[in-house]
Amino acid sequence: MAKTTRRVGVVLFQLGGPDTLAAIEPFLYNLFCDPDIIDFPFARIGRKALAKIISTTRARKVRHHYATIGGGSPIRRFTERQARALEMELTSRGLEARCFVAMRYWHPFTSETIAELKAALCDEIVLLPLYPHYSRTTTGSSLNEWRRRFRGNVPVHNVGPFYRHPMYLEAVVEKMEEALARFPVPERAEIVFSAHSVPMSVIAKGDPYQRQIEETVRLLMESGGWPNRHRLCYQSKVGASKWLQPSLRRTLQVLAEEKTREVCIVPVAFVSDHVETLGEIDHEMREEARRLGIAQFEMSAGLNDSPKFISALGEFVLEALGGKLPGCIPVQKTLGQVATASLVAAD
Numbered sequence: 001m002a003k004t005t006r007r008v009g010v011v012l013f014q015l016g017g018p019d020t021l022a023a024i025e026p027f028l029y030n031l032f033c034d035p036d037i038i039d040f041p042f043a044r045i046g047r048k049a050l051a052k053i054i055s056t057t058r059a060r061k062v063r064h065h066y067a068t069i070g071g072g073s074p075i076r077r078f079t080e081r082q083a084r085a086l087e088m089e090l091t092s093r094g095l096e097a098r099c100f101v102a103m104r105y106w107h108p109f110t111s112e113t114i115a116e117l118k119a120a121l122c123d124e125i126v127l128l129p130l131y132p133h134y135s136r137t138t139t140g141s142s143l144n145e146w147r148r149r150f151r152g153n154v155p156v157h158n159v160g161p162f163y164r165h166p167m168y169l170e171a172v173v174e175k176m177e178e179a180l181a182r183f184p185v186p187e188r189a190e191i192v193f194s195a196h197s198v199p200m201s202v203i204a205k206g207d208p209y210q211r212q213i214e215e216t217v218r219l220l221m222e223s224g225g226w227p228n229r230h231r232l233c234y235q236s237k238v239g240a241s242k243w244l245q246p247s248l249r250r251t252l253q254v255l256a257e258e259k260t261r262e263v264c265i266v267p268v269a270f271v272s273d274h275v276e277t278l279g280e281i282d283h284e285m286r287e288e289a290r291r292l293g294i295a296q297f298e299m300s301a302g303l304n305d306s307p308k309f310i311s312a313l314g315e316f317v318l319e320a321l322g323g324k325l326p327g328c329i330p331v332q333k334t335l336g337q338v339a340t341a342s343l344v345a346a347d
Helices: 021-032 043-068 075-092 110-119 136-149 166-180 200-204 209-224 248-257 275-292 307-320 335-346
Strands: 007-014 096-103 124-129 156-158 190-196 230-235 262-267 296-299
Touching: 007 075, 007 110, 007 136, 021 043, 043 275, 075 096, 075 307, 096 110, 110 136, 124 136, 124 307, 166 209, 166 262, 166 296, 166 307, 190 209, 190 248, 200 209, 209 230, 230 248, 230 275, 248 262, 248 275, 262 275, 275 296
Parallel strands: 007 096, 007 124, 124 156, 190 230, 190 262, 262 296
Antiparallel strands: none
């Protein structure tokens, strides 16, 4: 029978994570071999040797984080749930879609995903980096790897940074409300937004990540309408070079010195729970907060496969396609939402 509908392949990009303790070091080696991460004069000559040194040292330091969350990263599991839920969401809107997961530094690698994608005989492809903000170290790296690996003549569309999109903001606000509701007096808690740090050398070269993170904090506080005090910090620094500051650890120390006793951490740069939320924040920093005398420490949960977030992802895909496929049903927007969405597209 002749094919009567167009099939769209959607590729969800993430950094990935080691699924076992034994996979930590090779995962980190892949990470630090990335030219979008390690870049310095004559890097092509020394990158692999340096990556080996860093990954061996770092693996020993982070092993306990993975051990405390079950012996491996759950990010692949959460991302595959997002893919399955997004497939159902797009189907419900009249689009024949297949969703695939491509991890940057661990299985399934981009090359593995491309093989699956080609076998699915898709007519169009939408690239969906699951990083709300753009950085060459995240979105840039994933898309560079795609360009190196993909060969084909089907139309390819790209979802850009979505940190301003109203549906994304609503999904994060929902998780923040759930976390704040656990405090006796929600408006009394200090809200601490924590984002993954990046080297200052990356920012100095024009990377927009820091600016976009700061704008996200402002938009979330406006959207939620909370009177709480709030601040922004960064986590997961690696190596001796200068990275975005202040650190989450230092921020907790300052809060303790200021006699703050109720703290709500919001992992603002992540869309899935993984070692940096479940291990670094919810285990290590929780213990640090207790040691510092902070009475109540809460963390807002990752978006994972929350219905609001999946609906937002569906909208991003349809917007990337330009609404040109027949039968697709976009979410109804207000005029303000349309204006904000246009800013996302132009970012």
